[in-house]
Amino acid sequence: MRIMRGAPGAKVLAFGGYQPAGVVTNDDLAKTIDTNDEWIQSRVGIKERRVAGPEETDIDIAVQAGGKALAASGLSASEIDLVIVATCTLEAQIPNAAARVAHRLGIQAPGAFDVNAACAGFCYALAAAGDAVRAGSATNVLVVGTEKLSQWVDWTDRATCVIFADGAGAAVVGPSETPGIGPVVWGSAGDKSDAIIVKDRDSFLHQEGQTVFRWATTALHPVAREACERAGVDPAELAAFVPHQANLRIIEAIARKLGADKAVIAKDIVLAGNTSAASIPLALSRMIERGEVESGGLALLLGFGAGLTYAGQVVEIP
């Protein structure tokens, strides 16, 4: 038996992001539930979020983000041979999202699978994509994080409906002579599986806010540091820190403890809400579009969420 030899390294060729058109402000929510703009902004840092209408599916928004990343990469659909979709909020679990997204984008017969690591899903999928390119099992990979959380949220539950939102983000990963995607640090804490949960198919998303906040503000900065160490990068060298956009106070706490003094800290949550597996590529694609980060700089990505699961890696900004 032989083994394949892949590329010496893998890198992200392009990012892309997409948000549905429907804006829901804090004042909109305050009309139907007992909450207000000040409460939401001080607790979670969100000003507004986007919600897809009934005509726009989780697959539709994934296709939008994937199409943007593919166009920005300069590759044609025929050059993609693996599609990985990270999601935990599909309306129906069968068939998977990846094959449908690939078909809609005109990508012919690629390997296609979904990853469910909730809000950490994009970093898991990106690690799998980079490893596949280096192992020779794929040449170019489309990675998409897509979530339609609005269909799993109880819109009368003020503890969750103010936080979660819809969106998609994507990356195209291809071969490279030098490392462009650093070693992943990933793990889980299944003893806290009840902390973020949809109990059954008739239930809505439930979150133990204090448990998640305590875990996120105490357990994750060591993961962030280890991802830097494994890549041989000092946190002070980072051009950007893009954690999952869970809660502005969590983002700021991890950033403070990480010591990424020169890094632009992603705060996309303010206008996007928490979009789970979509949040990291969505945030970074917008930072690139706005010119906040330069090509060639290093960004630390850090996903964390239900499971509980987490994963982080350093990437070179395309």
Next chain:
Amino acid sequence: MALTEQEILAGLGKIINEITGIPASEVTPEKSFVDDLDIDSLSMVEIAVAAQDEFGVEIPDDQLKHLKTVKDVVNFIQN
């Protein structure tokens, strides 16, 4: 050696000041975190984590929700 109430109060005052900006002098035993000091549930978690580092006493989330006043936290740490 067990800490005195005054020592714990002083430590809590410093922690609460660092996390919320509330002057340590306002952190007195009878004060309610929510009603008097306007400290929200997430800041309470940060205070509990910092108190664990300072005093070596873990305050789990299921206990934290029962600690309504500064005095409740002092008693929890002492006992």
